[in-house]
Amino acid sequence: MLVLLFILFGAMAIGCALAVVAQRNPLYSAISLIGVFVSLACLYVMLAAPFIAAVQVIVYAGAIMVLVVFVIMLLNVEEEEHRRPRLRFLVPTAVVLAGVMIAEVAFILVTVQQSPAIPGSSTSDVGLTQSIGSALFTRYLLPFEITSILLLMAIVGAMTLARRGGLIQPRDQAKRD
């Protein structure tokens, strides 16, 4: 049963990932990417990590991709035409990198004989929300806080860039009120 589900979601993830690259319409690529995230979330659930799955859907599918689709809709990006790619050296680079990746996977498959025991979903509390929360706020508090400050800096930076003309002009403010 679990194997069947794994094959289903795995195939979905791979199919969507291929579609992201193969589609010429940017909106179709974006939709396929959402499909990848959702199928990955399903795989996380099967690995007894429901919290990660929920965060994956909320953050990636629910927030970031909404923004991407929003921008594509707003700019009305046209379908990319068939033309020779400008950066030709990328093609051999990609082939080499893909070869390295396949070699790595093959190496792991050959050398690693025994996979670690799968923790039972009912006994283990590794992926549960409570254990993640207590770990984040006790043992890993410093990295957590540093990440928060980093994100805050990114937000402030984005706002500064968006307001390149300085503060809101008094004229606009008056018009708005």
Add this chain to the structure above:
Amino acid sequence: MDTQTVIDILLKFVAITVAFVVVLFVVAYTVLAERRVLGFIQGRLGPNRVGPGGLLQPFADLLKFILKEDIVPDKSTRFVYFLAPVIATMAALMTMIVYPFGPEIRIPFTDIVIPLVVAHFDIGLLYVLGVTSVGVYGIMLAGWSSNNKYSLMGGLRASSQMISYELALGLSLIGVILLAGTLDLAQIVELQSGWHGFRWFIFFHPLGFVIYLIAAIAETNRVPFDLPEAETELVAGFHTEYSAMKFALFFLAEYINMFTVSMLATTLFLGGWNVPFAEDIFGRGTFLFGLVSAIGFLLKVIFFLFLYIWLRGTLPRFRFDQLMNFGWKILLPFALLSIFITATLIFLFPNLF
């Protein structure tokens, strides 16, 4: 796979089917109630011809939706155009399974104990938030694929509005999570069963409740936040080009979303299925207790649905800049304030909670 697993899976299928049928039934009659109540508010009758008092009107509407001609705009993006209503309805229906609508009950004359919830898992609240956040794609893609400027405007408005108010909605729920210490909806309801079934979280976190209610109305695109389909400006917004059954799916999704946010409000703030003093009268775990609790849950949800209809009959629509100002400059700071107040109170009086 042994017999027990097969039976469990079959039972889940039955439970899901029953839940969906109930949802569709409630939605159909919410639509009718909306038309009748709006009629009453506006001093007219509303639909009252089909069946006694208009009670069969939803079936007549359904028949009409099925029989109408299905028009697909010539230059629409076909695949996405068909996908959009499916996403909207699916995302709306998928949240239905996590709400506990009653306590665990024992079936009379047997020893079988069943919890009155379709699926019970650790992260129920996050699941609801995640699935709802995917629902926005239905509206966005509908607006984009119709190849119509009004649709596109409606889709853009809907997505920006839903992203903005999702923040306030999420923040208003954090107070409840702090009080409960869990994301499991069944446990959250269980924690509210003290004080003879009246220990509701609304008394500890009232500001959060108000913010949740406002943000939830905006999330479901209802009056006074119905800018995505403002008929005076955008014809019908994102579903201008949709007809027949595909329009019905959007219609369905909107009302299911109303039902969902009402159920979430009931579960988190109004004690879920807890009916005051029901436990003292019937005793825990009995069949009657389960029945009374389920009816109590449904009545609370119906109260919220009525509130929605009432608001629609009473309030005018926001302007778009007012909507954004309200969401970002008023609702969001107050949501943060409510978290601060609740967290401080929990820290100062840990015994009270």
